[in-house]
Structures are given as C-alpha cells and as structure tokens.
Amino acid sequence: MSKKTYLKPTINKVEFAMASKYGSPLKTQKIRSEIDGVKVSDLVEQFGSPLFVFSESKIKELYHNLYNAFSSRYPDVQFGWSYKTNYLNGICKVFHELGSIAEVVSEFEYQKARALGIEGKDIIFNGPYKPYEDLKIAVKEGAKIHVDNFFELNDLEKIADELGTTLKVAIRINMDTGVYPQWSRFGFNFENEEAYEAVKRMYDGGKLELNGIHSHIGTFMLDANAYKMATIKIMQLKERVENDFGATIEYIDLGGGFASKSHLKGVYQSPNVIVPTADDYAEAITNAIYEMNKSDTLPKLYLETGRALIDEAGYLLTSVHGYKRFPDGKKGYILDAGVNLLYTSTWYNFNIELDRHYEGENEPSMLNGPLCMNIDIIEEHVMLPALDRGSVLTISPVGAYNYTQAMQFIRYKPAAVLIDTEGTPRLIKEVDDLATVNYKEV
Known part of the structure; x- marks a missing residue:
C-alpha cells in the first residue's frame, strides 16, 4: 500500500458569515456536471482543455425572449447581430x-x-x-x-x-x-x-x-x-x-x-x-x-x-494543472485557462462551478491561469474543496467578448464547441497550433 503524500498543515483566518439558509461557505459547492445534457468531462475528453462551449438552446431562448418583448409592443422590429460581441x-x-x-x-x-x-x-x-x-x-x-x-x-x-x-x-x-x-x-x-x-x-x-x-x-x-x-x-x-x-x-x-x-x-x-x-x-x-x-x-x-443575447450561453471549461501554498497560507490552483481568454475578468466576477462533488471542507483559494504573468488571476478569493489534478471547472457567463478579445499570448487559443438543440456538441473552431500562429509570418 503506497503512502499518501505529506501536506504541511496550515492555519488560515477565514472571514465569512455564519451558515444560513443558503448553506455554509465551508460546505457549499457549486456544481455543473453537464451543459445541455453533455457531461463537461466528456467535452474535455473529446475536444481538449481549455474549451469554449456555447449553447444553441440558450441562444435561442435569449433571442426569442428579447425579440418577443419588442415585437409584441412594436410592429416593425429588426435585430442586427453585433459581430464584435462574438x-x-x-x-x-x-x-x-x-x-x-x-x-x-x-x-x-x-x-x-x-x-x-x-x-x-x-x-x-x-x-x-x-x-x-x-x-x-x-x-x-x-x-x-x-x-x-x-x-x-x-x-x-x-x-x-x-x-x-x-x-x-x-x-x-x-x-x-x-x-x-x-x-x-x-x-x-x-x-x-x-x-x-x-x-x-x-x-x-x-x-x-x-x-x-x-x-x-x-x-x-x-x-x-x-x-x-x-x-x-x-x-x-x-x-x-x-x-x-x-x-x-x-x-x-x-x-x-x-x-x-x-x-x-x-x-x-x-x-x-x-x-x-x-x-x-x-x-x-x-x-x-x-x-x-x-x-x-x-x-x-x-x-x-450583443451581450444580452450571448453572454449567458457561453462557458469556458478549464482544468486544474496543479496547486501550491502561498506564504499567507492560501491555496493557489494553476489552471490551463487564464486572463488571456477571459478579457472581461477585469469587470466581472464569474460563476465558478465544479464538475462533481468533492469530499472535504472548503478553504480560501485563488485561481491562477497558466501565464508567466503576475496579473493572471481569474479569481482572487473563492472557497473551494481540495481539487485534484484534472478537475474541471466551468466558468460562466463568458459568451460575450471573451472569445473575440482572447489573446494569442503565451498559449494557443483553444477550440470552441456549439451544442445544438439536439444536445450534440459540434466543433466550430479548432484549437490553434504553431501553423496557425506562423501562417502570415515571412
């Protein structure tokens, strides 16, 4: 029987409200195991990580909701899709x-x-x-x-x-x-x-x-x-x-x-x-x-x-590569997606959801991306249980502006998938590679 890896104990000051009807911050876990009936683990296995995922069903729901709000009040309405948004x-x-x-x-x-x-x-x-x-x-x-x-x-x-x-x-x-x-x-x-x-x-x-x-x-x-x-x-x-x-x-x-x-x-x-x-x-x-x-x-x-019709239909799947303890005791996870893919992280706090339930209590954690840049922080303070290497996190909503403003910086831009109304994931953008980056160089 192999020995478990020794982890140095740490003591962290945790500041939070007491448990309420919404749950305890030490116990509560946000979980998203699937998107439109497709397991996030299967999406990552088939298309790789990180991965942008878009829901056609959600797009249509958002579109019809907004269009009906206007067309039921006004006789001549025309939407124009904002290309810069996505x-x-x-x-x-x-x-x-x-x-x-x-x-x-x-x-x-x-x-x-x-x-x-x-x-x-x-x-x-x-x-x-x-x-x-x-x-x-x-x-x-x-x-x-x-x-x-x-x-x-x-x-x-x-x-x-x-x-x-x-x-x-x-x-x-x-x-x-x-x-x-x-x-x-x-x-x-x-x-x-x-x-x-x-x-x-x-x-x-x-x-x-x-x-x-x-x-x-x-x-x-x-x-x-x-x-x-x-x-x-x-x-x-x-x-x-x-x-x-x-x-x-x-x-x-x-x-x-x-x-x-x-x-x-x-x-x-x-x-x-x-x-x-x-x-x-x-x-x-x-x-x-x-x-x-x-x-x-x-x-x-x-x-x-643009934003109101696509933001909530977009997700970014990212996998845990490893973690480390910072001098203040906080746990820092290293993800394969960072601010290079999440331009709007400057202004918004994202939903961070786990692919499954994890054992143990939550602790103060930081989510860092893969860039060799000190600013590559997706979430500075989030309560998370102990995650494994390969654990998949779903970040949302990211449908608006994040893909179009994603940088080809240090890492290749990831693939993008659209899950159609039948629940079938379809590749709509392949992951970049060296040939993509070098294509126009002379």
Whole structure:
C-alpha cells in the first residue's frame, strides 16, 4: 500500500458569515456536471482543455425572449447581430437563421459577414474608422452606413461624386441620458447642435440624404430609462430634420448595451435584482416612440443587441494543472485557462462551478491561469474543496467578448464547441497550433 503524500498543515483566518439558509461557505459547492445534457468531462475528453462551449438552446431562448418583448409592443422590429460581441461563424449563423441581419464596426467584420452570405443591404456598418476603399465597397453593395464624423461625410460625398449618385445614409448621435460617464466619443452630439449641423451639411452639399438616426449610449446599461431619454432625443431630431429639410427618416437604431446576468465587481446585489428585464428595455423604447412620433407612419426600429443575447450561453471549461501554498497560507490552483481568454475578468466576477462533488471542507483559494504573468488571476478569493489534478471547472457567463478579445499570448487559443438543440456538441473552431500562429509570418 503506497503512502499518501505529506501536506504541511496550515492555519488560515477565514472571514465569512455564519451558515444560513443558503448553506455554509465551508460546505457549499457549486456544481455543473453537464451543459445541455453533455457531461463537461466528456467535452474535455473529446475536444481538449481549455474549451469554449456555447449553447444553441440558450441562444435561442435569449433571442426569442428579447425579440418577443419588442415585437409584441412594436410592429416593425429588426435585430442586427453585433459581430464584435462574438464573431465565430457558427455563432453568427445561428443569429442569422433566427432572423438577425449583421451589424459590423470594421472592414474585417464586413468581409466576414459577406463571406457568410449576408448581402450588403442586410449589413449595418458602424464605427469611427471606415477605410475609404472599404467604405466605397459597402456603399456600392447597399450597406446601411452610419456616419460617425465630418471626415466620413467628406469621404461619402466624394464617393457619391465618383458613383454619380445621391447616397442615402444614417448618422450616429450621442447625447446626455443621465448615465455617466457619457459616451460622447462616437457620432455627433445632440445637445450642442452638432448632430443637426451634420444633417444641414448633408443637404447643403446635395450629395447625401438622411434616412436613419442611430445611437449607442453605452454598455451593460442598468437603467432602462436611459433608453427612453435616448429615444426621445432621436425622435426630436427626426421631427426637426423632416420638417426643415424634407428628409424621410425610414428607421431609428437604438444600438445595444443591454446588460446580461454577469456580476459586476464591486456590486453587492445579484444580477437578478439589478439587471433590467427585456420588457423593461422594450417598454422604455417603444413607449417613447409612440409618445414622440409626429409622422403618419412609424419608423422601423433596429436593435444591435450583443451581450444580452450571448453572454449567458457561453462557458469556458478549464482544468486544474496543479496547486501550491502561498506564504499567507492560501491555496493557489494553476489552471490551463487564464486572463488571456477571459478579457472581461477585469469587470466581472464569474460563476465558478465544479464538475462533481468533492469530499472535504472548503478553504480560501485563488485561481491562477497558466501565464508567466503576475496579473493572471481569474479569481482572487473563492472557497473551494481540495481539487485534484484534472478537475474541471466551468466558468460562466463568458459568451460575450471573451472569445473575440482572447489573446494569442503565451498559449494557443483553444477550440470552441456549439451544442445544438439536439444536445450534440459540434466543433466550430479548432484549437490553434504553431501553423496557425506562423501562417502570415515571412
């Protein structure tokens, strides 16, 4: 009979509330043994670790919940999938099959949407930087151009001259909605008349016509009333430019920024308490349109929701490689996934779930990634039982931004899997290797 490995005893000061109806911090374990009926251990065995996993069923649930909240209140609603939130082809295809057009903020994302078969007329081209030649291609292909600045107006007037036609475009505006810091970097300001002057400039030039007004007031917005304020100001500008220039505003676009059920760092309350519902957002926006509309017809309503439709449908599986004791006695686990894959770890506390129940009491632990960087900390303080090498942890929600902003730094980017509505896991992105990294080097 082999001897057990000797572990030096440690004494840690544990600060926590006494046991309550929610359980004891020394005993309670959060467990996720499967995702959509597929064991996490089987996923890691088949596809490797770390591994991004996405649930098609959850995506559809989130989509239908939000879409129904708007379409039940307003007659003409169109979602545009925000490519920057998660541009994996397998994810984009799900949203397009559900009825979303594409919303892009770069030529790269525009090209990706076109490669997926999305026609130019079904692409919203946003963003502060649109290279001239790519902007011209988008114009020729009928994309919805949302103008960000006066230099872009100059470019569009030049393109109109080259094509010998008048172009229909929309503008992006920013405004004070009572939420700070105000997103004033993008688009033309409403309060100081810059937005109105931009429209006047269009009609003075005679080469551009305004057919849409767009705003994106922020990200992870916890105040639905801010969207009411944004909608009111968009509708005020709509009425003014229609009266002054004879413009026909065919659509308004309230952008995105709806919050997911992520847990913000420094916030005590649960996301279930502070995050507005789909109905809250829909009520704020649609009521403001009805109240402010002075035209005989209602404008089409576009929404570019990203985070709220994908965040809770994404998971990151990571395995324990080892552990060590720090000088203060805390146990530090070494995982095969780190902040290189979890960009949003700066702002959110993730759910950390075990693959099964482990014997023993919990103790204060730290979760560190594989990077040779002192900042590679996924969770600085979490109560965990003694985990084995190979134990699988599920980190969520991570569906929004984490894959697209994951770094090819020190470690290869992992594979990604989509579990379809039948419960079958399907590989949608292979793990990177040396050939991937070296592909464009010369």
